[in-house]
Amino acid sequence: MSIRLLGIAGSTRRESLHKRLLHVALRAAESEDVRIEHLDLRELDIPLYDSDLEGEEGMPEGVSRLREALKSSDGVVIASPEYNGSLTAVLKNAIDWTSRPDPRFPDDPALVAWRGKVAGILSASPGGLGGIRGLVHLRAILSHIGMVVVPQQAAIPSGHKAFHENGSILDPNQHAQVESVGRAVAELAAKLAAD
Numbered sequence: 001m002s003i004r005l006l007g008i009a010g011s012t013r014r015e016s017l018h019k020r021l022l023h024v025a026l027r028a029a030e031s032e033d034v035r036i037e038h039l040d041l042r043e044l045d046i047p048l049y050d051s052d053l054e055g056e057e058g059m060p061e062g063v064s065r066l067r068e069a070l071k072s073s074d075g076v077v078i079a080s081p082e083y084n085g086s087l088t089a090v091l092k093n094a095i096d097w098t099s100r101p102d103p104r105f106p107d108d109p110a111l112v113a114w115r116g117k118v119a120g121i122l123s124a125s126p127g128g129l130g131g132i133r134g135l136v137h138l139r140a141i142l143s144h145i146g147m148v149v150v151p152q153q154a155a156i157p158s159g160h161k162a163f164h165e166n167g168s169i170l171d172p173n174q175h176a177q178v179e180s181v182g183r184a185v186a187e188l189a190a191k192l193a194a195d
């Protein structure tokens with residue numbers, strides 16, 4: 001059985017360290033039976049959540065795209081920067097929008113985009129802690145919306161100096177740690193899909 005994994009970076013920056021992390025993790029997870037998709041929050045251009053806007057205009061197109069991609073995925077790898085000790089506002093905003101029901105799909109169960117799916121989390125930072133404080137919050141939020149977050153995670157310190165030109169991580173142990181997150185998500189998602 002084939003499964004589908006989605007990669008989301010919590011940064012819109014073009015040269016984002018977190019987009020690089022996702023590529024390492026998801027390349028390791030990819031196989032004949034594991035299809036990979038990346039969605040860039042920069043391209044989705046999601047407005048700030050506003051319940052008046054939601055009531056008057058419905059779900060913005062970027063939110064619908066993300067929600068549908070999540071619905072048809074079995075697992076998600078999220079790499080988010082730590083901003084002031086937490087996840088980024090752009091990522092939290094995307095989670096908030098996609099946690100909402102879409103009136104065009106009245107039969108969707110609550111939290112259909114997220115609940116019951118597998119997640120893996122990653123961070124990197126120019127600082128010495130690699131963004132690990134943000135991962136604590138991210139793990140709690142994803143668990144709150146019903147995801148099964150794998151215990152493996154990676155927080156890469158000195159992230160601005162951590163990558164080779166070819167996208168791999170200089171420190172082989174760190175590279176393997178990031179890969180292990182992608183693989184763990186794929187393995188658990190495949191097991192759950194087979195049940």
Ligand SMILES: Cc1cc2nc3c(=O)[nH]c(=O)nc-3n(C[C@H](O)[C@H](O)[C@H](O)COP(=O)(O)O)c2cc1C
Pocket residue numbers: 011012013015016017018019081082083084085086124125126127128129130131
């Ligand atoms: C508003 C803001 C707050 C930040 N706060 C933290 C922080 O609390 N801890 C940390 O390690 N890095 C912090 N940083 C630095 C980010 O880790 C760094 O910019 C990182 O490269 C962002 O990831 P990206 O390359 O994927 O955009 C902060 C950056 C910004 C812009």
